[in-house]
Amino acid sequence: MDFPISPLRFIIVGQLRKTFIALPNEEFVENQPGGNAIYAAVGAAVWEKDIGIVARVSQDFPEEWLQTLKRWNFDIRGIQRLNEIIDHREFFAYQNPAFEESENPEVYLTNLNRPYPRELIGYKANPGLLDSRTKPGAFTVRSHDIPPEYLDALAVHICSTDYLSHILLPTTFRQGQINTISLDASAGYMDPAFEDDLPLLVNGLTVFHTSEKKISRLFSGRTGNLWDMAEWIGSMGCELVVIRRGAQGQYLYESFSHKKWVIPAYPSNVRCPVGAGDAFCGGFLVGYYTTYDPIQAALQGSVSASFVIEGTDLFYALEALPGLARARLEVLRERVRQV
Numbered sequence: 001m002d003f004p005i006s007p008l009r010f011i012i013v014g015q016l017r018k019t020f021i022a023l024p025n026e027e028f029v030e031n032q033p034g035g036n037a038i039y040a041a042v043g044a045a046v047w048e049k050d051i052g053i054v055a056r057v058s059q060d061f062p063e064e065w066l067q068t069l070k071r072w073n074f075d076i077r078g079i080q081r082l083n084e085i086i087d088h089r090e091f092f093a094y095q096n097p098a099f100e101e102s103e104n105p106e107v108y109l110t111n112l113n114r115p116y117p118r119e120l121i122g123y124k125a126n127p128g129l130l131d132s133r134t135k136p137g138a139f140t141v142r143s144h145d146i147p148p149e150y151l152d153a154l155a156v157h158i159c160s161t162d163y164l165s166h167i168l169l170p171t172t173f174r175q176g177q178i179n180t181i182s183l184d185a186s187a188g189y190m191d192p193a194f195e196d197d198l199p200l201l202v203n204g205l206t207v208f209h210t211s212e213k214k215i216s217r218l219f220s221g222r223t224g225n226l227w228d229m230a231e232w233i234g235s236m237g238c239e240l241v242v243i244r245r246g247a248q249g250q251y252l253y254e255s256f257s258h259k260k261w262v263i264p265a266y267p268s269n270v271r272c273p274v275g276a277g278d279a280f281c282g283g284f285l286v287g288y289y290t291t292y293d294p295i296q297a298a299l300q301g302s303v304s305a306s307f308v309i310e311g312t313d314l315f316y317a318l319e320a321l322p323g324l325a326r327a328r329l330e331v332l333r334e335r336v337r338q339v
Contacts, residue, residue: 008075009050010285011150011178012041013169014159014278015139016055016065016079020120021274021312022093022108029272029312031119033065034090036159036184039275041074042317043282043304044157046325048290052150054078056139058086072315080145086138089123092274131163131188133197141165143172151176155206155289157281160184163194167201174204180289182207184281190214192221203237207288209281211244226251227260227339240294242284242301244277252298260339263298266306266328279308279317295336303328 019034037055044051052075057066059081069076093108105120136142140162146169156173158166163186170181183205189197190210195218202208215229223229230241234255243251247270250263283304287297303325307317 007050008052008150008153009048009155010044010289011052011054011078011153011156011173012037012044012159012282013054013078013141013146013156013165014038014040014161016053016057016061016088017090018061018088018119019274020089020091020105020117021272022091022105022112023272023312024094024096026112027312028109028112028114030117032312033062033068033314034274035088036161036275036278038069038314039278039308040157040159040184040282040285041069042275042308042315043279043301044286045072045074046279046283046304046307046317046320047286047300049073051075052078052147052153054141054146054150056080056082056086056141056145058088059083060085061088072318077147078145078150082138084138087123089120091120091123091125094273129188130191130193131186133163136164137162139165141169143168146172151178153178155180155285156182157285158183159278159281160186162186163189163197163201167197170204180206180285182209182281182285182288184278185210185214187214187217190218192218194218198233199236202233205238207240207242207284208233208238209242209244209277209284211277212246215243227253230260231255231258240288242298244280246273246276250280250298250302252294254294261295261298262337262339263295263302264332264335266302266332268306268310270309272312273309276305276309280305295333299329299332299336300325302332 014037015035017035021029091105230253233241241253249265252261280301284297284301287300
């Protein structure tokens with residue numbers, strides 16, 4: 001007997017990946033499901049359920065990984081399997097939990113005295129090119145990738161993908177009456193070359209997320225003041241700007257009031273930093289929609305990230321003891337500082 005599908009509350013748009021991670025303790029995580037869409041969905045699921053994922057996957061992407069998402073109660077109707085081969089592989093290496101590189105895996109695996117995995121043969125790191133304004137890539141999410149029923153959700157987060165996805169998808173979701181939209185900036189357009197393009201992308205967003213590294217590159221040679229950067233982004237017409245700073249926490253800027261807060265990171269025992277920023281965005285989305293309190297949202301994001309970085313298993317964060325998330329949230333609440 002088929003039971004009716006619960007109405008979706010939250011949508012996460014992003015990428016699914018085959019992830020390889022070399023950790024500073026000489027541990028190597030090999031060919032496990034990953035990608036920003038999953039980490040953001042897990043971050044949201046720390047607090048809520050009824051979460052749908054939108055992504056594009058290759059015809060050879062493991063079906064068992066998608067079924068695992070389903071078993072964890074994620075709605076996968078928005079994951080579109082393409083009739084082509086896409087390289088889903090990504091490699092991360094950490095000299096320490098705060099310093100990540102994702103270049104040549106041979107160097108790191110040699111240092112770990114590990115054989116080179118067959119699955120990594122032919123892998124090339126992302127060359128870091130700027131996004132195209134006109135040509136979609138393999139991971140560019142199109143409007144027709146979104147199931148119609150997803151447009152009835154309450155809020156959506158669009159992970160760091162590419163310029164075209166970010167410029168087109170908010171309009172698609174607004175046509176479905178979704179007004180709470182957050183977006184995590186892509187490194188491919190956080191560059192002075194895209195300065196004139198940003199207002200069209202930012203205007204109307206609920207939350208513009210970025211990292212300190214990305215926004216500093218955008219403002220290279222002009223200012224080093226992160227609050228000035230946040231205010232400039234906010235002036236383009238989004239409600240909130242969040243700058244993630246790793247272990248130093250987050251800067252939170254509210255555009256209409258010009259209020260500024262420093263949100264601490266929870267002092268977790270960091271085992272694997274991959275996905276922390278995406279988990280933060282997922283937790284923030286749920287927190288903001290359910291409370292419309294930006295501080296509460298940022299605290300929930302910090303707690304989501306704190307669970308993700310404590311394990312190497314993709315769903316480790318969802319196995320936390322009941323009540324632990326709320327307990328961590330209250331610890332952090334007392335450490336919030338208004339600037």
